[in-house]
Amino acid sequence: YYSVQDRKIVSEYFSVRVRFNESISVKRTNILIFIMQLAMTILVLLGLSVLRYDAGRLVLGPLRRMLKIVAFYANNPLSPPPQGGVEMSLRGSFQRQNEAYYDSDDETSDKQLSLGTFETEQLINAVTKITDLLRKCWGVAGAGIISSNLARQEGGLTSYFNPTVPGKAVYALFAFVVIDKFQSHLHALKGDIMILINDIAHVLHEEVYRWGYEDSGQCNKNLGNAFLMVYKIGDVSEVVEKREKAEAVIFKGRNTAKSRMRKTRRTVSNQLRSHSMGGSQRGSIDTHRGNAEAGRFSRSHVDNLDLSSLPGMRAFADKALLGLFKTFAGIHRDKTIMNWNNDLRLGCGVGAVSINLLFGMDAGWAVEGAVGSSYKIDATYLSPHVNMASRMMSATKQYGVYFLFSQAVQKLLSENAQEKLRHIDTVTVKGSSVQQKIFTYDAKVKEFFLYGRPDSQADLDSDMYSPAIWNADQDLVAMRSHICDEFLNMFNRGRDEYLAGNWPEAMRLLKAADKIMFEREVEEGYGDSSLKHMNLNNNLMDDHEESEERLAMGDGPCQRLITCMEEMGGVAPGNWRGYRPLTSK
Numbered sequence: 001y002y003s004v005q006d007r008k009i010v011s012e013y014f015s016v017r018v019r020f021n022e023s024i025s026v027k028r029t030n031i032l033i034f035i036m037q038l039a040m041t042i043l044v045l046l047g048l049s050v051l052r053y054d055a056g057r058l059v060l061g062p063l064r065r066m067l068k069i070v071a072f073y074a075n076n077p078l079s080p081p082p083q084g085g086v087e088m089s090l091r092g093s094f095q096r097q098n099e100a101y102y103d104s105d106d107e108t109s110d111k112q113l114s115l116g117t118f119e120t121e122q123l124i125n126a127v128t129k130i131t132d133l134l135r136k137c138w139g140v141a142g143a144g145i146i147s148s149n150l151a152r153q154e155g156g157l158t159s160y161f162n163p164t165v166p167g168k169a170v171y172a173l174f175a176f177v178v179i180d181k182f183q184s185h186l187h188a189l190k191g192d193i194m195i196l197i198n199d200i201a202h203v204l205h206e207e208v209y210r211w212g213y214e215d216s217g218q219c220n221k222n223l224g225n226a227f228l229m230v231y232k233i234g235d236v237s238e239v240v241e242k243r244e245k246a247e248a249v250i251f252k253g254r255n256t257a258k259s260r261m262r263k264t265r266r267t268v269s270n271q272l273r274s275h276s277m278g279g280s281q282r283g284s285i286d287t288h289r290g291n292a293e294a295g296r297f298s299r300s301h302v303d304n305l306d307l308s309s310l311p312g313m314r315a316f317a318d319k320a321l322l323g324l325f326k327t328f329a330g331i332h333r334d335k336t337i338m339n340w341n342n343d344l345r346l347g348c349g350v351g352a353v354s355i356n357l358l359f360g361m362d363a364g365w366a367v368e369g370a371v372g373s374s375y376k377i378d379a380t381y382l383s384p385h386v387n388m389a390s391r392m393m394s395a396t397k398q399y400g401v402y403f404l405f406s407q408a409v410q411k412l413l414s415e416n417a418q419e420k421l422r423h424i425d426t427v428t429v430k431g432s433s434v435q436q437k438i439f440t441y442d443a444k445v446k447e448f449f450l451y452g453r454p455d456s457q458a459d460l461d462s463d464m465y466s467p468a469i470w471n472a473d474q475d476l477v478a479m480r481s482h483i484c485d486e487f488l489n490m491f492n493r494g495r496d497e498y499l500a501g502n503w504p505e506a507m508r509l510l511k512a513a514d515k516i517m518f519e520r521e522v523e524e525g526y527g528d529s530s531l532k533h534m535n536l537n538n539n540l541m542d543d544h545e546e547s548e549e550r551l552a553m554g555d556g557p558c559q560r561l562i563t564c565m566e567e568m569g570g571v572a573p574g575n576w577r578g579y580r581p582l583t584s585k
Contacts, residue, residue, distance in 0.1 A: 363412055365383060513558050
């Protein structure tokens with residue numbers, strides 16, 4: 001530059017500094033970046049939520065529900081499906097029936113649970129139907145098979161399917177129910193016989209299940225013309241152990257000083273014996289103890305257990321019988337079955353017929369399990385008591401009654417129920433030398449539709465059971481409306497004389513009782529009175545005639561006992577011991 005003072009050009013270096021305030025723009029940029037990152041995070045989370053929602057709704061949720069279905073039936077294969085079918089099983093109603101089916105956090109809407117075309121939902125449908133089919137096909141006897149194969153094994157893995165699991169001993173009441181005159185119905189209806197059987201099964205299964213104590217009533221087998229109904233009391237080991245625990249509680253604290261003294265003596269004695277014994281002797285003692293423990297539930301032990309001593313057994317047995325009696329009333333009240341009575345094919349074009357059932361029951365132990373191989377199995381019960389129930393059912397035709405019960409069943413009933421049963425004979429059955437009394441519940445076909453009740457009221461009657469029902473229930477009163485004290489007194493006297501061996505007097509009394517019953521039936525309006533008068537004047541009916549014709553005239557047990565005595569000459573044999581063999585199965 002030019003210096004005026006020096007009057008010359010001066011060359012020097014200099015610098016200029018400039019400051020820019022960028023804080024506002026930087027702050028804005030940071031805020032925008034933060035907002036952008038936040039927006040990206042929110043978008044990612046929303047995307048993950050949508051994916052998780054779809055994965056849970058379409059994959060994880062259905063799979064979890066399928067596992068819960070399997071676990072539910074593995075825990076209790078006999079649990080009934082919820083009302084409404086498979087769709088309702090995926091809704092909250094199933095959770096209200098059993099909380100084990102759904103967790104409380106399984107909150108899904110009906111729209112989400114509605115069955116669609118998704119593969120997983122179709123699998124749920126299939127699993128539910130398969131488990132329900134297993135339950136219905138195998139019943140109570142197959143519960144162990146279903147549970148053992150559906151339950152998780154050690155390590156979380158399930159083994160191969162093994163249907164032939166070991167059986168187990170149980171206590172139960174066994175009832176056989178047969179359709180009377182089935183062969184004639186079969187020839188008349190041909191293929192339609194299946195419809196008739198299913199109509200009868202609907203009434204039978206519903207009443208047995210309704211009146212079974214805490215859902216104990218189950219149908220084990222549908223044999224076409226017959227049904228095996230089971231009222232399971234419990235496993236033999238569980239029943240014995242619970243009974244022993246109850247006895248221990250009742251007698252706890254009694255004779256404690258005496259018990260301690262005995263325990264001390266046993267301890268000292270065992271110590272002295274252990275010092276004097278060798279190893280082989282100690283081994284034999286251990287073996288003996290093991291055999292004693294194994295024989296704890298031997299056949300004699302099981303047979304000698306008094307089931308009537310179990311708490312609640314009276315109500316259990318009473319409700320089991322009530323299920324059969326309500327079935328008898330139901331088949332004569334159900335409109336569908338009553339329409340079958342007017343089917344011309346069954347009456348052969350001559351007149352109306354009556355669809356009837358015959359019942360037999362026994363109580364005791366049985367082996368519950370599967371019989372067969374890996375190709376085909378049947379879940380069933382094996383026991384002489386099951387055979388006895390079948391023999392009781394078959395013997396109803398001989399005695400002209402609808403119901404026959406063994407003495408084992410009669411002992412389990414309440415006093416009110418025992419008073420309504422009638423001891424009709426003392427017999428031994430084929431394959432057994434044990435004599436036992438057999439009982440019937442007197443019943444006649446009545447217009448039971450007059451006493452019909454809605455299902456809700458019938459369920460309430462079952463839930464509110466009391467022994468007073470035997471004297472107050474309209475169905476039970478109607479069944480025995482033809483029974484009077486005069487007849488019972490005359491029959492009991494005749495039966496006692498028959499068992500005592502005084503047969504001439506027994507025949508006189510039983511004929512008088514049969515006449516009283518006949519006159520009572522005429523007064524009550526049962527059957528065709530002209531036909532009854534004609535049959536009464538003739539000889540007693542032959543054993544091989546149909547049971548319904550027997551029931552239509554007089555008293556079947558009276559006629560049966562009279563026939564037995566007449567076939568043997570009317571005089572008791574010298575070796576008469578107060579019972580006879582029931583040779584016919």
